[in-house]
Structures are given as C-alpha cells and as structure tokens.
Amino acid sequence: MTPALRPRSLFIALGLLLALALWGSLALGPVSLPLGETLQAALRLLGLPLGGSELNQAQLIVGQIRMPRTLLGLAVGAVLALCGVAMQGLFRNPLADPGLIGVSSGAALGAAIAIVGGAAFGGIPEAIAPYLLSLCAFVGGLAVTALVYRLGRRDGLTSVVTMLLAGIALNALAFACIGLFTYLADDATLRTLTFWNLGSLNGASYARLWPLLLVAFAVALWLPRRARALNALLLGESEARHLGFEVERLKRELVFCTALGVGAAVAAAGMIGFIGLVVPHLVRLLVGPDHRVLLPASMLAGASLLLLADLAARLVLAPAELPIGIVTALIGAPFFLYLLIRGR
Amino acid sequence: MGVTNVSVSIGRRRLGPALALLAALAWLPGARADDALPQRWVSAGGSISEWVVALGGEDRLVGVDTTSLHPASLQELPSIGYQRQLAAEGILALRPDLLLGSEEMGPPPVLEQLRAAGVRLETLSAQADLATLEDNLTRLGALLGEPQRARQALAAFRSRLEAQEAWIAQAQRSQEAPGVLLLLGHPGGSAMAAGPDTAAAWLIERAGGRNLTTHSGYKALSSEALLALDPDVVIFTDRRLLEADEARQALLRQNPALASTRAAREGRLVALDPTLLVGGLGPRVPEGLAALSAAFYPASSPLPAETTPAR
Known part of the structure; x- marks a missing residue:
C-alpha cells in the first residue's frame, strides 16, 4: 500500500488546518466581533496595555469564553486521537477505539453515579460539588480499565484477546448499571445524563481546565516516544519481543495512557465519539501505518477536527448550542463510510 | 452650570449642537431611572x-x-x-x-x-405551590415595574383556585373523589405514570382527584399494575395535540390493558396539555384545573367561566 502523501506535506497541511481551526475557534461565535477587536483583545490578554473600554466585552468573550473552550477542544481532540492510535496499535485492529478497554463506559457509569446519586442524596460539600461529576467520571474510567487490564493478565502475561473480551463484558455490565441509574433518575437528572452522554465543550473555564491540560501534555509527550515499539507490535507480539521491545511494559503503558487521557478528556467534556476511531484511520489512509508519523499527525488532526466540530456546534443553532458528540458523529460517520467505499 | 459657560464660549456656530447636547445631558438622570429596570x-x-x-x-x-x-x-x-x-x-x-x-x-x-x-x-423557583408563585410574581412585578399588575394577577389566580376548591367541595357531596392516574404518553412506547411527588400529582389533587400511584417521579407501569390500580379516570398527555378522540383510540391501541380499566369502560380518558406539567405554576393552570375537575365530577355542572374573576 503506497501512502497518498509524504509525511512532510501532511504535516504542513495539518499545521495549516490547525491554525485555521484555532483562528475560527477564537474569532467566530454567536457574538460577532470585528476581527480587529478580537486581535486587540487577544493582545491585551497577552499583557499588552491596549486602551479602550469598548474592548472589555471583546476581552471577556475572547478571554473567558472562547479561549478556555479552545484549549479544552485542543486537549480533548488531541488526546482522543492519540489514544485511538494507541488502542488500534495495541489490538492490531483498525476498528479498536478507546471505548474497548472500558474507559468510556466506566466514565459514563461514574457520571451517572454522580448525577443521579448526587441529586438523590444531596448534602455534598460545596467545595467538591462542581467537580464531583468530572471526578467520578475520571475515577470510573480508570477503575473499569484497571479491571479489564487485571482480567487480561495471567501468569505475568497480558492477553490482548482476553482483554478485548473482558472489555466487552465489562462494557455491558457498566451499561446495565447506567440503565439502572437511568431508571432511578428523575426527569431533570435524566436530561443532564443524556446531554452529558452527547458531550460538550460548553462552559469551559480555566479552573477546571488545568488537570486535563497536564494529562494531555503528558500523553502527548509520552505516546510518540513509543512509536517504534508500536511499529514493531504491528508485526505481532513475539516478533516485537524478538526485536528487543519489552512488550508487556508497552501494553501496560498504552492501557495506562489511554485510561488516563481518555478518562480526563471525558471527565472534562463528556462523551465525544468518533474522534478516537475515525481520525487515526483517516491519517493512516493518508500516510500509511508508520506510528512515527501516525501519532503526531493524528494528534494535530484530532485537535483540528474537534475544534471545527465545536465551531459548528456553537454556530449552527445559535443562540442555542448543539452537543458536540452529535456533530462529530454526524460528520464522522458518513465520511468514514465514504472512505471505506472509495477504498474498495 | 460651569459646563454651560464653557460651551457658550465655543462660538456661535457650535452653540446650537452644544445646547442640544446639554439638554440631552440634563435628561440623562431621568432617563436612567427608567433604564434601571432591565430592558432586554x-x-x-x-x-x-x-x-x-x-x-x-x-x-x-x-x-x-x-x-x-x-x-x-x-x-x-x-x-x-x-x-x-x-x-x-x-x-x-x-x-x-x-x-x-x-x-x-x-x-x-x-x-x-x-x-x-x-x-x-x-x-x-419552579416549585408547584402557591407560596412560590407569590414570591415569583412579586419579583417579576418589581422587575417589570408593574408591582400592581402582578398583585392583581396573583389575587385572580388565588381566587380562581379558591372558587375551584369550593366547587369541588360541593361536588364531593354527591360523588366520591375519583381515583386518577396520569399517563405521560410517548407514541409507540409504554406510558409512564406520574408519582405523588410530581407536578401532575399536585394538579390531580387540586382538581379533586386521588392520585393512585406510590412510586417517585414518572415510571412505566406494567399492564397488571394498571389493572390492579383500576383508575376511575385516566389523564393522558399528547404532545401532537391530535383530536381528543383520535388520541384516545391511539392510547388504547398502545396500552390494550387500559381498555379493561373502569376509566376506559366508562369513557373517562381525559386529555391534558403536557406543558402544564413543566416548570411550576403557569397562568394557564386554573383553566387546566377547571377542565380536569369537570371531568372528575361529570354529574356536577361545571364552574362557569364567568363566575371566576378574570383578572
């Protein structure tokens, strides 16, 4: 299979796409700001003492609403795409996505417990109440993934096939529990739960952003360093072992990175589908399966696509907003089908 | 005044606009008092x-x-x-x-x-009770700069509910309070019954009915549970606002068990606008209650709209 693009031209194209997405995310929104004001507001945010009180509104919108949202989209998109590559590499299957090892369903279960349980019991201390949902989602994702990994291990070896099957079973179990909470929920919490499952970058704020940024940074630094090992893994586990890679450690790292990254992304923005599945696929079609290119390129593409999807989410129905999970699936699924049909 | 002197010295040609500006400035404080009320x-x-x-x-x-x-x-x-x-x-x-x-x-x-x-x-607050409504209307009246009108609206709402209560007390002398079930319809799915903690239950009780359920929130009822409760009246909601008869037939088709309840046998399936159940007590609640009461106590002549003070 010959890749359609040289890596260098792909990176240039993705760099331009990301710049475009960043510009759109900061400059466009339901409130139409003149480009000059956006620029001035951005400069003022960087500390340049520009005058003019009419800039206050622009500065607020760009600085407090669009900027955190853009950073959130950037981090979530990059992490979801990277973890998608990691999972497809680990399972040596292009249909794998981070949901397979239970991160998503675990996080959803954690969220259901937080939303329904929090409403039922009340009495949650003021200090943690706003973070309860994110915290529960993160812990839930990590816990279920840890269980899947644990079930996949026997005699010091991790069987990917057993992990896959354990993942399917635990996903079913988690969704059954979510169903139970859905049944117990009242109308208001039910709507919250439904919307959470569709994902949103709405309401991003710096205070809630930094844990995700830290995790995203760590994952983005760590996973590309495992590109060679992932390439070797493509040949098969024993081949990779013979080539001198510590396969057991690699598997552990991949699972841990994904649990951490996707857990944090889902905790911050809810469930956003299709980025983790489609983006690595797309990039692989463009430049081939070399993980040294695939990982950073997917990261750029994931961040750009999520930002563009979010732009659509906030503009299409303005002043209301579409959950972003709907946009990513609505655009992602037909595009994926198109690629499949064209590739035949 | 000092400002006036400065403007006068600007010169004859500019004097007109300057004075106009001053006049506008003089009006500002007055205009501001009106602007203190939120406009958008x-x-x-x-x-x-x-x-x-x-x-x-x-x-x-x-x-x-x-x-x-x-x-x-x-x-x-x-x-x-x-x-x-x-x-x-x-x-x-x-x-x-x-x-x-x-x-x-x-x-x-x-x-x-x-x-x-x-x-x-x-x-x-979206709580369905009169104290909350009073608080809400008072605040809305203040925000609109129409406290008097808000008070009148509240008094009218109250007296309509009181008239309704008196009518129900009268009606209950000749007929026992009916057992009522409210089903929230989803076309094609099984209907959900309203529990005692819902706004629907508030409406039912206020209209003189007995809410038969004991679960919390809205839950799907099995056909057997429906038969065991055997409601005298079933209220159903239909968002598509079909003709009442058509909606009734659709409801019976979807819930065959319903047909053997007393409510269906006696033809007491009552349609209700579901928007009445959302977001606390709205201005259409007294009307909705009157319609429900009339359906609960068909033997009593319904409360004529004239006797209820309109405003």
Missing part, C-alpha cells in the same frame, strides 16, 4: 415566560428556552436551547440585561460567565 430579557423557563407575557412584558423578551411554548408568539423568538444546557456566548449575542430562569438553569460555569459579562441573573 431572556427567559429560560416555560411558565416564567408565560407569566412575563401575562404581566405585559412580552416586548422585553429577546430570547426564550425550548420549554417556552406558550403563547405561540414566543416560538418566533430566538431559542437559547434547553435550560440546563445554556451557552454563554449564544445568550450574550442577544445582548440581554437579564436572564430569568428556574433553579434548574445551568450549567453553573456558564452562569458564572454570564454574570461576569454583566448579565443580571434572577432565579425563580
């Missing part, structure tokens, strides 16, 4: 929007949420989406002074962003 409102709650309109504030609304369906003219306004999933920038694009909503309005980070942008937030 966004309402994120169905019954809140209805009350704003009922109190004569419709021209102040510049945006409403997806639950604000009555009166129909509100649906022409920009929609800010679902009340628990508001978007800060979308709302700011409407340049509102005031965002009205219930305690369900959210998410909290978005509300913080709106507050930081200088939008005044007013939270009115």
